[in-house]
Amino acid sequence: MKVLQLCHKPPQPSVDGGCIAINNITKGFIENGVDVKVLTISTKKHPFDKKHYSDDYHSATNIESVFVDTKINLVDAFSSLITSDSYNISRFFSTDFDILLRKTLEANVYDIIHLESLFMTPYAHTIRRFSTAKIVLRSHNLEYMIWQRLSVAPANPAKKVYLKILAQQLKKYETNVFSSIDGIASISSSDQNKYIQLGCKKPMVTIPFGISLKAYNSEYQLRNNLVNELRLFHIGAMDWKPNMEGVSWFIEEVWPSVLKENPDLELHIAGRAMPNWLIEKEVPGMINHTEVESALDFMLSNDIMIVPLLSAGGMRVKIIEGMALGRVIISTTIGAEGIDYKDGENILIANNSKEFNDKLSWLKANPEKLYEIGQNGKKLVETYYNNQRITEKLLSFYDKVLGK
Numbered sequence: 001m002k003v004l005q006l007c008h009k010p011p012q013p014s015v016d017g018g019c020i021a022i023n024n025i026t027k028g029f030i031e032n033g034v035d036v037k038v039l040t041i042s043t044k045k046h047p048f049d050k051k052h053y054s055d056d057y058h059s060a061t062n063i064e065s066v067f068v069d070t071k072i073n074l075v076d077a078f079s080s081l082i083t084s085d086s087y088n089i090s091r092f093f094s095t096d097f098d099i100l101l102r103k104t105l106e107a108n109v110y111d112i113i114h115l116e117s118l119f120m121t122p123y124a125h126t127i128r129r130f131s132t133a134k135i136v137l138r139s140h141n142l143e144y145m146i147w148q149r150l151s152v153a154p155a156n157p158a159k160k161v162y163l164k165i166l167a168q169q170l171k172k173y174e175t176n177v178f179s180s181i182d183g184i185a186s187i188s189s190s191d192q193n194k195y196i197q198l199g200c201k202k203p204m205v206t207i208p209f210g211i212s213l214k215a216y217n218s219e220y221q222l223r224n225n226l227v228n229e230l231r232l233f234h235i236g237a238m239d240w241k242p243n244m245e246g247v248s249w250f251i252e253e254v255w256p257s258v259l260k261e262n263p264d265l266e267l268h269i270a271g272r273a274m275p276n277w278l279i280e281k282e283v284p285g286m287i288n289h290t291e292v293e294s295a296l297d298f299m300l301s302n303d304i305m306i307v308p309l310l311s312a313g314g315m316r317v318k319i320i321e322g323m324a325l326g327r328v329i330i331s332t333t334i335g336a337e338g339i340d341y342k343d344g345e346n347i348l349i350a351n352n353s354k355e356f357n358d359k360l361s362w363l364k365a366n367p368e369k370l371y372e373i374g375q376n377g378k379k380l381v382e383t384y385y386n387n388q389r390i391t392e393k394l395l396s397f398y399d400k401v402l403g404k
Helices: 017-031 055-061 074-083 095-107 118-130 143-150 157-180 189-197 241-261 276-280 295-300 317-324 353-365 368-384 387-401
Strands: 002-007 035-042 064-067 112-116 134-139 183-186 204-206 231-235 266-270 286-288 304-307 328-331
Touching: 002 017, 002 095, 002 118, 017 035, 017 055, 017 112, 017 317, 017 387, 035 055, 035 095, 064 095, 095 118, 112 118, 118 134, 118 157, 134 387, 143 157, 143 241, 183 189, 183 387, 189 204, 204 387, 231 295, 241 353, 266 295, 295 317, 304 317, 304 353, 317 328, 317 368, 328 353, 328 368, 353 368
Parallel strands: 002 035, 002 112, 035 064, 112 134, 134 183, 183 204, 231 266, 231 304, 266 286, 304 328
Antiparallel strands: none
16 A cells, blocks of 8 residues: 655654654554655744654655744734634645645555645645545544634633634634545544534544554552652643643642642653743742653653643543553543543543542552552553554555545
C-alpha cells in the first residue's frame, strides 16, 4: 500500500502530544511495510529541522517540508468574522505547500492520502485534481468543541462572543468537510459519535493514540517509601489554550485547599512556552521546571499526574504515557475523554477542589493504591493502546475505504 501522509506540524521532535501521535502513526506505517511519503508544514511554533530525523527515517519517508506562516494576523482574523470563513483553518493553507503537494501527486500514484488533522483539509481540492487516491482524515479533535468550551469561561463579554463565533465557524467547516473526504479515523469513540451526530455518513473508525510499549518499560516505586512527600505533576505545552486554562484554574482554585489539607505535597509543573507570569509567580509548594529535556524522565521523577482540563477534545497523549509508566492519573472528566477508563480502577476522576482533596487523601491513606492503580493503567495501555495493533486496525480501515 502506498500512503501520502500530510502533517500540519513536523512529527519530530516530540514536543507535544500532537507530534507524538503523528510520529507514532508514521513509525507504525514503516514497521508494517507501508510505502509512506511524508509532507509536513513547518511553522515558527513547530519548525522543521533535519537533525531530528535519522537516516533510516529519511530513507523510509523521504520527508519534505514547507514553511508556512500561521501566526495570527488580527486583520485577517477579524475579517473572517464578516466572511464566515474559519480563519483557524485557512491560515494553514500555503501556495508553496500546495505546489509541493501537486508536484508530489503528479510524480507518484498513491492509494491513500492521510490528512493529519482538520488543518490539512484545505488541500483536499488539490488532491482531487491531481490524484485518484482516497482521502482519510485522521481527526485529532473536534476543533469546534475546544473553542465552544473555551467560550464558556471568559468574563469579558466581547471575548466570549468572539470565541462563540469561532466555534460556530469551525463547526460549520467541520460539517462541510465531509463532502471532500472518503473516511475519518477519529482518535476516540466519543469523537466518532459526535461526527455521527453532525450527520457524517462516510466510513469511520476509532484509531486512538498508540505507543510502542518497549519505550515505557518502568514500574512505579514509592520514593523512599515517603507517602507524606508525594509529588504531583503536570506536563504539557503551555501555548495550548486548554492547558493554560486548566493549570491556571488548578493553581488558583484547587491547589490552595489541597495544600491546606496536605501541606507536605509538592506540585511540579513543566512544559514548553511557559508564560513569564507563571514562571515568576510564587506559589507555595509549587516548583516550575519550565521546558524539560526529557518528558519521560520528568514523569518518572514524580508520583501523581494531574490533568485539570476544563476544555479540550480528542484524547490526551500524556495520560496514555503516564499510564504506560505506571503513574496514577487524577484527571477531570473532560481531561480523560477518549480513554476507556474506569474511575477508581485505572484512573481517578476529580472535577473540583473537594474531589481532588478526597482522592489525594485516599491515596495517602492507602499507599498500596499508588502501585495498584498505576499497574491497572499500564495494563489498559497494553491492551488498547499498543501502536502495532492500532496500526493494523488503521490499515484494515484503509482496505475498507479502498473497497478491498
